[in-house]
Amino acid sequence: MTDTPAVHPTDPFDPAALNAAEGLDPVDPAYAQVLRVATALNLIPLAIGASVLDYMLVRHIEGPYGLITALAWLVAIIVILTFPSRRVSRWGYKIGDGQLRVARGWLFRTDTIVPFVRVQHIDVGQGPVERWFGLSHLIVHTSGTHNSTVTLPGLPADLAAAMRETIRRHIQTDFA
Amino acid sequence: MTDTAAAAAAPIIDDEANWQRLHPATLALAIVKLGPRSLNFLPAVAALGFTGNWVWIVPAILAFLLFSLVAAWLHWLRFRFLVGDDEVVIESGVLSRQHRTIPFDRIQDVSIEQGLVSRALGIAKVGFETGAGGKENDADLDAIALDAAQALRTTIRAHRSGEVAVVAASDTPDAPLMAEDRLLFAMTPRQLLLAGLFNFSLAALAVVGAGMQFFDNLLPFKFNIFNPMDWADVAEDFGLDQWLLAHRWVAGIGAALSLLLIGFASGIITMMFANFDFRLTREPRALRRTRGLTTRTDVAVPVRRVQAAILVTGWFRQRFGWHELRLQSLASDGEKERDHQVVPFAQLESIDPVLAEVAITRPDGDAAWKQSHRIIALGGLVGALGASVGGLVAVSFGQALGWFGPVLGVLIGAASLFGARFHRWTDLGEQVAIRRGFWKPKLTLLPHASVQSVDLKSDFILRPLGLATLVFGVPGGSSLASHEIPAIPIATARALRDRILTARARA
Numbered sequence: 164m165t166d167t168p169a170v171h172p173t174d175p176f177d178p179a180a181l182n183a184a185e186g187l188d189p190v191d192p193a194y195a196q197v198l199r200v201a202t203a204l205n206l207i208p209l210a211i212g213a214s215v216l217d218y219m220l221v222r223h224i225e226g227p228y229g230l231i232t233a234l235a236w237l238v239a240i241i242v243i244l245t246f247p248s249r250r251v252s253r254w255g256y257k258i259g260d261g262q263l264r265v266a267r268g269w270l271f272r273t274d275t276i277v278p279f280v281r282v283q284h285i286d287v288g289q290g291p292v293e294r295w296f297g298l299s300h301l302i303v304h305t306s307g308t309h310n311s312t313v314t315l316p317g318l319p320a321d322l323a324a325a326m327r328e329t330i331r332r333h334i335q336t337d338f339a
Numbered sequence: 340m341t342d343t344a345a346a347a348a349a350p351i352i353d354d355e356a357n358w359q360r361l362h363p364a365t366l367a368l369a370i371v372k373l374g375p376r377s378l379n380f381l382p383a384v385a386a387l388g389f390t391g392n393w394v395w396i397v398p399a400i401l402a403f404l405l406f407s408l409v410a411a412w413l414h415w416l417r418f419r420f421l422v423g424d425d426e427v428v429i430e431s432g433v434l435s436r437q438h439r440t441i442p443f444d445r446i447q448d449v450s451i452e453q454g455l456v457s458r459a460l461g462i463a464k465v466g467f468e469t470g471a472g473g474k475e476n477d478a479d480l481d482a483i484a485l486d487a488a489q490a491l492r493t494t495i496r497a498h499r500s501g502e503v504a505v506v507a508a509s510d511t512p513d514a515p516l517m518a519e520d521r522l523l524f525a526m527t528p529r530q531l532l533l534a535g536l537f538n539f540s541l542a543a544l545a546v547v548g549a550g551m552q553f554f555d556n557l558l559p560f561k562f563n564i565f566n567p568m569d570w571a572d573v574a575e576d577f578g579l580d581q582w583l584l585a586h587r588w589v590a591g592i593g594a595a596l597s598l599l600l601i602g603f604a605s606g607i608i609t610m611m612f613a614n615f616d617f618r619l620t621r622e623p624r625a626l627r628r629t630r631g632l633t634t635r636t637d638v639a640v641p642v643r644r645v646q647a648a649i650l651v652t653g654w655f656r657q658r659f660g661w662h663e664l665r666l667q668s669l670a671s672d673g674e675k676e677r678d679h680q681v682v683p684f685a686q687l688e689s690i691d692p693v694l695a696e697v698a699i700t701r702p703d704g705d706a707a708w709k710q711s712h713r714i715i716a717l718g719g720l721v722g723a724l725g726a727s728v729g730g731l732v733a734v735s736f737g738q739a740l741g742w743f744g745p746v747l748g749v750l751i752g753a754a755s756l757f758g759a760r761f762h763r764w765t766d767l768g769e770q771v772a773i774r775r776g777f778w779k780p781k782l783t784l785l786p787h788a789s790v791q792s793v794d795l796k797s798d799f800i801l802r803p804l805g806l807a808t809l810v811f812g813v814p815g816g817s818s819l820a821s822h823e824i825p826a827i828p829i830a831t832a833r834a835l836r837d838r839i840l841t842a843r844a845r846a
Contacts, residue, residue: 262840270798270799271796271798271799272796272797272798272802273794273795273796274794274795274796274797275792275793275794275795276792276793276795276836276840277791277792277812278792278840281791281792305791305792305812306669306791306814307790307791307792307811307812307813307814308812308813308814308815309792309794309810309811309812309813309822310791310792310794310810310812311812313792
C-alpha cells in the first residue's frame, strides 16, 4: 500500500496533498490532456461565438470593438491551460477492502464509497479522446437511486480492465 | 433455395402468432404528445416569419405534423413484444433494432399507469421494474389495453409467487382473506373523518382560482374570485355594499368561517376518495393495500423489497400523536411516487406492528439524538438576503410592491433558522434514523443494510468548520425521504460511514 506522508500537508491547494492526506491514489496525469481537449471543444466554439457577436453587433453600435473578443479568448485560453490539471489532481480513488472509493472536486468535494457486493454491473468505457491517450473510465452501477452510477475517469486502459475483473470476482462470490 | 430460407425462418414464424403489437390507440396518444413537442418547432416558424417567407409557414407546419405522425406510426409498426412462459421479449427501433429479454424472475414488479387521455382510450402503460438503477434501464410497454395489462401483471405475479394462487387485481378487491393473511390495519369511518379534518386544505380554492384565471376569456361572466373588486361589484349589484360597510366584522367572520368550511370539506372529501375502506393485510410475502372510493387500487408491497420507512406527521397533528407511515420499496406500483403509503393516519401504537412486519424499529424515547450544525440554515439565509436586496432595489426604483421582498426575506430567514434546529439523527445499531422538518416533520428509518453507496461531501463552507454531509444511495427513491445527514462533524461522519458499510446485504 502507499505510504501516507507523515507530515500533514500545509497547503490545501497542493495537488498531491489532498489525495495523500485521505489515503487515495491519484488518477493518471494524462487525464489532464483528455480534460483539456474536452474543455477546448466546449470553450472554443463559445469564444468564436463571442467574436462573431462582437463583429456583428458591437461594431455596429460603435461600442468598444474587440474588447469582448479579446476577453473571451483570454479567458478560454487561461481556462484551457490551467484548469484541467487542477481538476485532475482533485480526483482520487482507492480500491481494496471489498470496496471502491472515488473522491472528486475541491470546492464541492464528494467522497463516494461503493462496496463491491452492492455493484449491479460494471462498464469500462473509452471515448475517442481517451483512446488517443490510452485511458479508460470505469462506471460502476448500483441499485441506489442516488449514485446509481459512479464514474471513475482517467485510468490506464489495462488498470481499468484489471479493476473490472477484481470487482467482477466479488460480485460472483457474493451470489455463489 | 426457398426451402432453406423457410427452414431458417421457421422458429421465428412459429413464434410469429404470439408476437403482439401495442394498442393502435397509442397512435392517438402520439398525436396528443405532439402538442408540447411542436414548441420545438416555434423557432423555425419565427425564422420563416422574420425572413418574410410567410407563404411557407403552413406547409412547413403540415410537413412537420406529417413527419411526426409517420415517425410515430413507424415506431408502432416496428415495436412488438412477446410474453413467453417465463420471460418478456421486446423488440423495438426503426433503424437500429433493439431486442430485450426480461426474465420474469428479474421483474421486481409490474406497474400500470394511466394518464387522462389513456384512461379515455382504455389503454395503460405497463412498466417493468427490474431493480437496475436509473430510469433508462427499465422497460415499458406504452401502451396496451387495460385488461391486457392487468392480465400480464397477474401472470408475472403468479410466476413470482410460485404456485400460490393470486387474487386478480381489480376484479375481486373484496375477496375473502386467505388463511395466512392477517389484517394489519384498517381505517374505520370515524378515523377517516378525523383524518379528513386534519387534512384541512385550501388547495381546492387555489385550483378553482387558477382554473378561472386560465379560462378567464371563455367564461360567460367576468369574475375572478381572487379579485376583491369583483366581489365588491357583486355586492353592489345586490345592494349589499351598504350592509357590508355597516357590518364589516360580521362579514369578516363569515368569510373566515366559509374559508374554514371549504378547507375542512375539501380535506375530508379528498381523504374519503383516496382512503375509503382502507385495508392493509399481511400476505405470505407481501403487504397488500386496498383502498379508494371511486377508483379502488390494489397494491402489493413485497416485504423483502422494503428499503426504508418514513414516518410523516404535521406540526399540529403531531400534538395528538397522529402519524402517516410510508414504505420505500424497490418496486413501485403504477403510482407516480416511489414510496407506498401503508398507513395513512394512525397513532404510533398501531404503526409499530406494521413496522415490525418489515423488521424496522422506531427509536424509543431515550435515543441519543444528535443535531446537525446550524450552518444548514445558510442556504435559506442567502435566499432571504436575495429576496430582501431584490425587493429594496425595486423600492428604490419607486415600485412600492418591492416591500414584499424584505418582508418575505425576514420570513424565509426566520423559517430556515428555526427549521435548522429540527435536523437530527441517531444511529440505532442496525439502522439510522434521520429526522427533519418543523412544519411537516419526517422521520426516515433507514436500515444499514439498505445502503448501496455512501457519499461524504464537504465544500468550502463545511470544510473550515470541520463538517461533512453524508448522503446514502438507497434503492427506490422517495420524494419525502432524505437519505442524507447534513453538516455533522467529519470524524463522526467517517465513523458512521464505516459502520454502515460493514452491514450485510438486507435479507
